[in-house]
Amino acid sequence: MLLTGGTGGAKLVLGFHEEAAPEDLVVVCNTADDSVVHGLHVSPDVDTIVYTLAGLIDPAKGWGIQGDTFTVLDQLRRLGNETWFRLGDRDIATHLTRTRLLAEGQPLSRVTAALCAEFGVRSTVLPMSDQRVETRLSTSEGELSFQEYFVKARWQPEVLSLRYLGSEDCRASPGLLDAIREAAMVVVCPSNPVTSIAPILAVPGVREALRETSARVAAVSPMVQGRSFSGPAHRLMATLGVEASSAGLASAYHDFVDVLVIDQGDRKLRPAIERLGVGVRVASIRMDTLDDKKRLARELLRLVD
Amino acid sequence: MLLTGGTGGAKLVLGFHEEAAPEDLVVVCNTADDSVVHGLHVSPDVDTIVYTLAGLIDPAKGWGIQGDTFTVLDQLRRLGNETWFRLGDRDIATHLTRTRLLAEGQPLSRVTAALCAEFGVRSTVLPMSDQRVETRLSTSEGELSFQEYFVKARWQPEVLSLRYLGSEDCRASPGLLDAIREAAMVVVCPSNPVTSIAPILAVPGVREALRETSARVAAVSPMVQGRSFSGPAHRLMATLGVEASSAGLASAYHDFVDVLVIDQGDRKLRPAIERLGVGVRVASIRMDTLDDKKRLARELLRLVD
Numbered sequence: 001m002l003l004t005g006g007t008g009g010a011k012l013v014l015g016f017h018e019e020a021a022p023e024d025l026v027v028v029c030n031t032a033d034d035s036v037v038h039g040l041h042v043s044p045d046v047d048t049i050v051y052t053l054a055g056l057i058d059p060a061k062g063w064g065i066q067g068d069t070f071t072v073l074d075q076l077r078r079l080g081n082e083t084w085f086r087l088g089d090r091d092i093a094t095h096l097t098r099t100r101l102l103a104e105g106q107p108l109s110r111v112t113a114a115l116c117a118e119f120g121v122r123s124t125v126l127p128m129s130d131q132r133v134e135t136r137l138s139t140s141e142g143e144l145s146f147q148e149y150f151v152k153a154r155w156q157p158e159v160l161s162l163r164y165l166g167s168e169d170c171r172a173s174p175g176l177l178d179a180i181r182e183a184a185m186v187v188v189c190p191s192n193p194v195t196s197i198a199p200i201l202a203v204p205g206v207r208e209a210l211r212e213t214s215a216r217v218a219a220v221s222p223m224v225q226g227r228s229f230s231g232p233a234h235r236l237m238a239t240l241g242v243e244a245s246s247a248g249l250a251s252a253y254h255d256f257v258d259v260l261v262i263d264q265g266d267r268k269l270r271p272a273i274e275r276l277g278v279g280v281r282v283a284s285i286r287m288d289t290l291d292d293k294k295r296l297a298r299e300l301l302r303l304v305d
Numbered sequence: 306m307l308l309t310g311g312t313g314g315a316k317l318v319l320g321f322h323e324e325a326a327p328e329d330l331v332v333v334c335n336t337a338d339d340s341v342v343h344g345l346h347v348s349p350d351v352d353t354i355v356y357t358l359a360g361l362i363d364p365a366k367g368w369g370i371q372g373d374t375f376t377v378l379d380q381l382r383r384l385g386n387e388t389w390f391r392l393g394d395r396d397i398a399t400h401l402t403r404t405r406l407l408a409e410g411q412p413l414s415r416v417t418a419a420l421c422a423e424f425g426v427r428s429t430v431l432p433m434s435d436q437r438v439e440t441r442l443s444t445s446e447g448e449l450s451f452q453e454y455f456v457k458a459r460w461q462p463e464v465l466s467l468r469y470l471g472s473e474d475c476r477a478s479p480g481l482l483d484a485i486r487e488a489a490m491v492v493v494c495p496s497n498p499v500t501s502i503a504p505i506l507a508v509p510g511v512r513e514a515l516r517e518t519s520a521r522v523a524a525v526s527p528m529v530q531g532r533s534f535s536g537p538a539h540r541l542m543a544t545l546g547v548e549a550s551s552a553g554l555a556s557a558y559h560d561f562v563d564v565l566v567i568d569q570g571d572r573k574l575r576p577a578i579e580r581l582g583v584g585v586r587v588a589s590i591r592m593d594t595l596d597d598k599k600r601l602a603r604e605l606l607r608l609v610d
Contacts, residue, residue, distance in 0.1 A: 039344075039405040069376055075398030079423045081405075089394055093380035100344040100386075118384045 001026040001183040001215075005196025006033075006048035007062035008222055008230060009189030012300075014052050015293030016187070017123065019301060022053070025123035026179050030191070031108065032128075032135040032164050032199035033146040037085050038076060040095035041102055044147075045196065046112055046127055047094060054119040065090045084152045109173040126179070128200045131170035135195055137162045146195055155232040162194070162239055167202040180209040185304045188219035188257065190229070190285065193249055194236035210256035216304050217258050220285055220296070221246040224263040229286060247272045254278050259303055261285060261296075306331040306488040306520075310501025311338070311353040312367035313527055313535060314494030317605075319357050320598030321492075322428065324606060327358070330428035331484050335496070336413065337433075337440040337469050337504035338451040342390050343381060345400035346407055349452075350501065351417055351432055352399060359424040370395045389457045414478040431484070433505045436475035440500055442467045451500055460537040467499070467544055472507040485514040490609045493524035493562065495534070495590065498554055499541035515561035521609050522563050525590055525601070526551040529568035534591060552577045559583050564608055566590060566601075 002013055004027060013027055029045045036042070044063065051057040051065055058066040068088030077083040087095065094115060101111040107130035116125050135146040139157035149155060180186060191197055201207045210217055226245045228234045234244040242248035246262045250273040253260070259279040262269060263286065270280045281303065287293045307318055309332060318332055334350045341347070349368065356362040356370055363371040373393030382388040392400065399420065406416040412435035421430050440451040444462035454460060485491060496502055506512045515522055531550045533539045539549040547553035551567045555578040558565070564584040567574060568591065575585045586608065592598045 038401045039408055040401070069374070069394075071374055071394035072377060072398050072401070075395040076401060079398055079402045079420070081398075081402060089374075089376035090380040092397070093377050093384055093386075096343045096345070096377070096381060097384050097386060103344055115384070 001028065001179060001185065002187045002189055003028045003191075003197060003200050004045070004049065004189035005030045005191030006045040009045075009191035009196065010048050010052045010057070010062070011287040011293050012187070012189045012220060012296060013049055014290070015287070015295075015297030016300075017053055018290070018294050019297040022122040024184075026126060026183070027053075027123060028126050028128055028173075028176060028179075028200060030128060030196045030199050032133045032167070033150075033195065034132070034134070035085070035145060035147045037087065037095075037147075038081060039099070040087075040092065041099045042085075042087070042095050043098065043108070043112075043127065046125060047091070049125055050094075050112070050116060050119055050121055053116075053121040053123055053125070056119070064088045085147055086151075107174075126173050126176055128176070128203050128206070129170040129173055131166060133167045133170050133199055133203070134165040135162060135199060136165050150195075150232070155235070159236055159239060162236070164199045164202045167199060168204070170203055172203050172205050176203075177205045177209045180206065180215075181213050183213060183215040185300075186210065186213060186215050186217045187300055188217070188253065190220040190222035190287075192222065192228070192231055192233040192236070193252060194233065194240055198240065198252075207256060217256055218261060218281075218300055218303055219249070219253050219257045219259075220261045220300070221249055221263065221266065223249070224265040224285070245269065250276050250278045261300065306333065306484060306490065307492045307494055308333045308496075308502060308505050309350070309354065309494035310335045310496030311350040313533075314350075314496035314501065315353050315357040315362065315367070316592040316598050317492070317494045317525060317601060318354055319595070320592070320600075320602030321605075322358055323595070323599050324602040327427040331431060331488070332358075332428055333431050333433055333478075333481060333484075333505060335433060335501045335504050337438045337472070338455075338500065339437070339439070340390070340450060340452045342392065342400075342452075343386060344404070345392075345397065346404045347390075347392070347400050348403065348413070348417075348432065351430060352396070354430055355399075355417070355421055355424055355426055358421075358426040358428050358430070361424070369393045390452055391456075412479075431478050431481055433481070433508050433511070434475040434478055436471060438472045438475050438504055438508070439470040440467060440504060441470050455500075455537070460540070464537075464541055464544060467541070469504045469507045472504060473509070475508055477508050477510050481508075482510045482514045485511065485520075486518050488518060488520040490605075491515065491518060491520050491522045492605055493522070493558065495525040495527035495592075497527065497533070497536055497538040497541070498557060499538065499545055503545065503557075512561060522561055523566060523586075523605055523608055524554070524558050524562045524564075525566045525605070526554055526568065526571065528554070529570040529590070550574065555581050555583045566605065 141157040237244040254276040446462040542549040559581040
C-alpha cells in the first residue's frame with residue numbers, strides 16, 4: 001500500500017507498478033487539493049495516479065494526459081473565464097464523468113473505481129475520503145486554496161499556517177483503515193508532507209491504523225539537504241512545527257514510520273533520525289528515469305523480505 | 306422581434322441580421338429542448354441562434370461551431386458515457402460557462418446576455434423563460450425528452466401526445482412581454498410549430514401579448530404541400546389538433562397572426578387561410594442560400610412599411 005499525493009509520489013507509484021503485481025497495489029490518494037473548476041470536480045492527485053497507472057500521464061508536465069489538447073480551455077478563456085488552472089480536453093472528459101457521477105449521488109471512492117475500470121487500471125486507487133476536505137493556507141496574500149497557492153500564485157506567498165478544512169468530520173474511504181491494517185507493507189511516498197501526506201494522516205483513524213498495523217511502514221523523504229526535489233515542501237514544514245529536513249520529516253512521522261529512506265546527501269542525519277526511534281535506509285532517492293523509479297521500488301520491497 | 310427554435314428559424318434570423326440593424330433585433334428562443342448532458346446545461350436553440358449571430362455556426366450541420374473538434378466527446382465515449390448528443394469542444398466551453406453561471410444563481414436570460422457579449426453578438430437573444438420548461442413526448446416507445454426523440458431516436462417513434470412540462474408555472478423572461486407589446490414587428494420563424502413555437506406560446510402571457518400588440522405579427526410557414534422543409538413538424542401537427550399543412554398552421558396561429566407567408570406551392574390554400582381571418586403573402590420561403598434568407602427577410606420587412 002502506498003500513501004501519496006500527485007506528481008512526486010506518482011514516480012514511486014509507477015516504480016511499484018512495474019516491480020510488483022499491479023492488482024496487489026493499493027494507492028491511497030490525497031484529496032485535500034480537490035477543486036471545483038468551471039463547475040467540474042477535479043481531483044488532481046487521484047487523476048495523476050490514475051493517468052500514471054494507465055500509462056497516459058504527460059511525463060514532461062507530471063500531470064494531465066500526454067498529447068492532450070486545450071481547445072475547451074482556450075475557448076473558456078475567450079469567453080472570459082479564468083484559466084490559470086490548466087485542463088486538457090481529454091482530461092475534461094474525466095472531470096465531466098466524475099462530476100456527473102458525484103451529482104448522481106455516487107461517493108468519490110466508487111466513482112474513482114469506475115474511472116479506473118474504464119482506464120484499464122488494475123491497481124486499487126482509493127481517495128482518502130468520500131467527504132470533502134480542503135487545504136486552506138493562511139498566507140501573506142490572504143487565505144488561499146491549495147490550487148490558488150500552488151498553481152495561480154506559483155507558491156510564492158509566505159505561508160503562515162494551514163488547515164485541512166473538513167478533516168475532523170470526514171471518514172476514511174470504505175475499506176481504507178482495514179487495508180492499512182492488513183497491508184503487507186505501507187510506503188509513504190515522497191510527496192509534500194504538509195499538503196499531500198498530512199491531509200491523509202488527518203483523516204480520523206488513519207494515523208492510528210498506521211501505528212497499529214503489523215506491516216512494515218516505510219517513508220521516502222522528498223528532500224535532500226533541506227530542499228525538496230520539487231515544489232514547496234521545504235518552505236511549508238515549519239507549519240508542522242518541524243525543521244525543513246529529512247530529520248524534521250522523521251520527527252513528524254516517527255510515531256508510525258519504521259524506516260525512513262533518505263538520500264546519500266542526508267546520511268549525516270542518520271543518528272538524529274535513529275534517536276527518534278526511526279530506522280534509516282540510505283539510498284538514491286532522486287527519480288528522474290523509469291529505472292530510478294523501479295530501483296527505488298525494489299529497494300523498498302527488499303525491506304519487507 | 307423574432308420567435309424561433311433552432312436550425313430552421315436561425316436561417317430567417319440570419320436574414321434579418323443582414324438586412325436590419327443587428328442591435329434592433331430581439332430574438333426570443335425556445336428553451337423547452339434544453340437538456341442536461343454530462344451535467345452540462347445545454348440550450349440548443351439559444352446556442353444555434355447565438356452562434357448564427359456570431360458568424361460561428363456550422364452551416365452544414367445547422368448546429369454547433371464551424372470547425373469544432375470532438376476530443377472531449379470521443380474521450381467521454383471511451384469512458385463509457387452515452388454520446389449520441391454531439392457536443393464539440395468549443396461548444397462545451399459555452400455549456401461549462403453557462404452551467405457555472407446558472408449554478409452561481411444567475412438566471413438563464415442574464416447568462417445568455419453575458420454569453421452574447423463575449424461572442425460579440427449585438428442583437429438581443431432572449432430565452433423564453435428563466436424557469437425550466439421541458440417538452441415531453443408520449444410515443445410508441447414510451448415517454449421521451451425532445452432530444453431523445455429528435456436526436457437519439459431520429460424522430461422515428463410515433464408521437465401520441467406531448468406536453469410542455471413546467472410551462473404553466475413558468476414566467477416569461479424579464480422584458481419579454483413588454484418587448485412583444487412594443488415591437489415594431491413580430492415574426493414567427495419557420496420553426497417546428499409543435500416543439501419550437503408552441504412552447505414559447507405556452508409561456509403565460511406570451512400569447513395574450515401577441516394578440517394585444519399593435520405590431521404587425523407575421524408567421525412564415527415551415528412547410529409546403531403538407532411536408533416540412535426539414536425535421537418532423539408535419540408529423541407532429543396532429544398533436545395540435547390541426548392538419549399538417551400551412552392551412553393547419555394558420556388555424557393554430559389565427560388568433561394572433563396577421564399575415565402568414567406561404568410557399569408558391571401552397572397558394573391554393575390562400576382562401577382557406579383567409580377564411581380564418583389571416584392574411585396571406587405568397588413568397589419563396591425555401592432558404593438554401595444566404596441570398597434566400599436575406600430576400601425573405603426583406604419581404605417581411607416590406608410588410609411593415
